[in-house]
Amino acid sequence: MSTILNEVLHANRNYSADFDKADLPMPPGRRFTILTCMDARLDPAKYAGLSEGDAHVIRNAGGRATEDAIRSLVISYKLLGTKEWFVIHHTDCGMETFxxxxxxxxxxxxxxxxxxxxxxxxxxxxxxxxxxxxxxxWLTIKDQAESVTEDVVRIKSHPLVPSDIPVYGYIYDVKSGRLIEVPAATAAGRVA
Amino acid sequence: MSTILNEVLHANRNYSADFDKADLPMPPGRRFTILTCMDARLDPAKYAGLSEGDAHVIRNAGGRATEDAIRSLVISYKLLGTKEWFVIHHTDCGMETFxxxxxxxxxxxxxxxxxxxxxxxxxxxxxxxxxxxxxxxWLTIKDQAESVTEDVVRIKSHPLVPSDIPVYGYIYDVKSGRLIEVPAATAAGRVA
Known part of the structure; x- marks a missing residue:
C-alpha cells in the first residue's frame, strides 16, 4: 500500500474513532457557500471558521465560476437552501504562472x-x-481582483441564479492568512 | 453587514492573528489530491488528516469527475507535481434525491x-x-459505489492523465466519519 494511502486511512481511523457528527442534517446549517481554489495552502474551514455541517465548499483550480461551479451553486441554493455565497481567490496562485x-x-x-x-x-x-x-x-488568471470580480459578475448574471443572493468577493492572502475584500466584486455581488 | 459575513470575517481575524504558514510553497507537500463533494458535513482536511500545504482539494456537487475536475487534476499533476489522487463520494448525498x-x-x-x-x-x-x-x-447519483467507479474510470482513461497515477475510490460515511473503499474503483484506478 502506498505511504500516502496508509497515512490517509490512519488519519481517518483517528477522526472516526470519536466521531460525534452522525446527526448533522444534509442542508448546510449556516446556509452559505464558499467557492475557492484547490490550492493546498488554503483550508476554508480554518480561514473562514467552519465546522462540519456549516457550509458548502466548492473548489477547483483558481476558484473559478465554471459551468461546474454554477451547477454546484444552483444545487446549493435551489435544493439545499444556502442564501449567501463567497468567491475567494488567493495571492500567489498557480493559475497566474501560465x-x-x-x-x-x-x-x-x-x-x-x-x-x-x-x-x-x-x-x-x-x-x-x-x-x-x-x-x-484552463481559465488562467492575470489579476486576482479582476478574476474575482469577473466570476462574481458571471454568477450574478446567470439565468438560474435568483437576484436576491448576495455574492461576496475576497482574496485570501497566503502570506498573512487574511481575507481581503475586492470592493468591485462585492459591489457587483450586491442585491439590487 | 450580514451576520454570516461578519462571522466569517471575525473567524478569519482569529485565524490570521497567529498565522505561521507564510512560508509554505505552492506545490502540495504530500503530493496528492482529493476530489470530493461540496457537502457541508464533509471536511476533507479533518477526515483525511490534512494540514495547510499538504494536498490539493477539488470539490463540486457529488465529487464528480467533470471536465472542470479533470482541468483541475491535470493542473495538479502537470504543473504542481501531485502523484496520487482520491475520488471520495459519500453516503446520504443530495445528488441521490433528484x-x-x-x-x-x-x-x-x-x-x-x-x-x-x-x-x-x-x-x-x-x-x-x-x-x-x-x-x-446535473450529474445526479443512483448508487455511490457505481458513481465512484465511473469517475475513477473516466479519470484514468482521460488522454491528458498519465497512466502511472494511481486513483483510489472511497465512500465517506456521514454516520461514522469512516472512509470505505470501493474495490471496483480502486481496481480500475490501479497503475497497470
Missing amino acids: NNEIMTDLLSKSLKTASVDSSGWHDCCEGPGSKEGKYIN | NNEIMTDLLSKSLKTASVDSSGWHDCCEGPGSKEGKYIN
Whole structure:
C-alpha cells in the first residue's frame, strides 16, 4: 500500500474513532457557500471558521465560476437552501504562472510534471504527450481582483441564479492568512 | 453587514492573528489530491488528516469527475507535481434525491429553494422560473459505489492523465466519519 494511502486511512481511523457528527442534517446549517481554489495552502474551514455541517465548499483550480461551479451553486441554493455565497481567490496562485498556449504546448510534448524557473515552464522530458490540451480552457488568471470580480459578475448574471443572493468577493492572502475584500466584486455581488 | 459575513470575517481575524504558514510553497507537500463533494458535513482536511500545504482539494456537487475536475487534476499533476489522487463520494448525498428531469422541472417553475418530503421535491412558489436548467447536466447519483467507479474510470482513461497515477475510490460515511473503499474503483484506478 502506498505511504500516502496508509497515512490517509490512519488519519481517518483517528477522526472516526470519536466521531460525534452522525446527526448533522444534509442542508448546510449556516446556509452559505464558499467557492475557492484547490490550492493546498488554503483550508476554508480554518480561514473562514467552519465546522462540519456549516457550509458548502466548492473548489477547483483558481476558484473559478465554471459551468461546474454554477451547477454546484444552483444545487446549493435551489435544493439545499444556502442564501449567501463567497468567491475567494488567493495571492500567489498557480493559475497566474501560465496561459492556455503554454499549457497546450507543455502537454503536447509530455504529460509528465513540468518544472518552472525565472524563464518560465519547462518540460522534464519528451513524450508521451497529447494534443488534447487545446480542447480545455484552463481559465488562467492575470489579476486576482479582476478574476474575482469577473466570476462574481458571471454568477450574478446567470439565468438560474435568483437576484436576491448576495455574492461576496475576497482574496485570501497566503502570506498573512487574511481575507481581503475586492470592493468591485462585492459591489457587483450586491442585491439590487 | 450580514451576520454570516461578519462571522466569517471575525473567524478569519482569529485565524490570521497567529498565522505561521507564510512560508509554505505552492506545490502540495504530500503530493496528492482529493476530489470530493461540496457537502457541508464533509471536511476533507479533518477526515483525511490534512494540514495547510499538504494536498490539493477539488470539490463540486457529488465529487464528480467533470471536465472542470479533470482541468483541475491535470493542473495538479502537470504543473504542481501531485502523484496520487482520491475520488471520495459519500453516503446520504443530495445528488441521490433528484434527477435531470426533476431539477429542470423545479427550476422552470421557480428559482427559489424547493422543499422535499417522502413524496419528492416540491417548489415553494410559482416563478420567476427559468427553462435554462435543461442545458445543464446535473450529474445526479443512483448508487455511490457505481458513481465512484465511473469517475475513477473516466479519470484514468482521460488522454491528458498519465497512466502511472494511481486513483483510489472511497465512500465517506456521514454516520461514522469512516472512509470505505470501493474495490471496483480502486481496481480500475490501479497503475497497470
